[in-house]
Amino acid sequence: MATPIDLGRPVSGDVVELILNDHRLFETLLRDLRDASSDRDAVRRAFSQLHVAHALAEEEHVYPRLRRREAIGEHEAEHGEEEHAEGNEALLAVLELETTEGEEFDDAVEELATTINHHLTEEELTILNPAREEVSERERNELGETFATARNQLIEDGCGSLEHVRQLVADARERGVLESD
Numbered sequence: 001m002a003t004p005i006d007l008g009r010p011v012s013g014d015v016v017e018l019i020l021n022d023h024r025l026f027e028t029l030l031r032d033l034r035d036a037s038s039d040r041d042a043v044r045r046a047f048s049q050l051h052v053a054h055a056l057a058e059e060e061h062v063y064p065r066l067r068r069r070e071a072i073g074e075h076e077a078e079h080g081e082e083e084h085a086e087g088n089e090a091l092l093a094v095l096e097l098e099t100t101e102g103e104e105f106d107d108a109v110e111e112l113a114t115t116i117n118h119h120l121t122e123e124e125l126t127i128l129n130p131a132r133e134e135v136s137e138r139e140r141n142e143l144g145e146t147f148a149t150a151r152n153q154l155i156e157d158g159c160g161s162l163e164h165v166r167q168l169v170a171d172a173r174e175r176g177v178l179e180s181d
Helices: 015-034 040-068 074-095 103-134 137-156 162-174
Strands: none
Touching: 015 040, 015 103, 015 137, 040 074, 040 103, 040 137, 040 162, 074 103, 074 162
16 A cells, blocks of 8 residues: 655654654645545555554554653553554545545545544643653653654555455454444
8 A cells, every 4th residue: 555645754853843743744635535635546546655654653553652751641542542543443444435526526525534633632741741841852752763653664565455444443442442333
């Protein structure tokens, strides 16, 4: 599920800044999904790659480390993971559509944008701000390298494929993170 859209391949930096850079890229991709003159199929594939890689790298590396440093609590980490699952569910609805035109696509993109924008705002306020205040610059840079490495490898591995997103949503439903259909 390769995409011609450049998602960047950072190799180091402050983890907070790397995450914020991805957040701005999500916003750009959402704008492009709403633009009928863009290659919406390429954009949705790029969005899927970035969303899945970003979320999995945060859940595996960032949230646990911030919890150990007591920058965030269990609630914030679990809520972030729940919102990633909700994002995957909304993303799945966009990916499963046969066409990238029409009201059904527009409605699915609107739901995706609402879900993602809510998460970006909440994460920036409740996870990234405490990370800035409670975690040293050295640790944020170490964590940034770990996050970037995981994110880039996941993108390279094609983590945003329709099949993988379906599996992530199914797993979240099975664990009770998402309500079953």
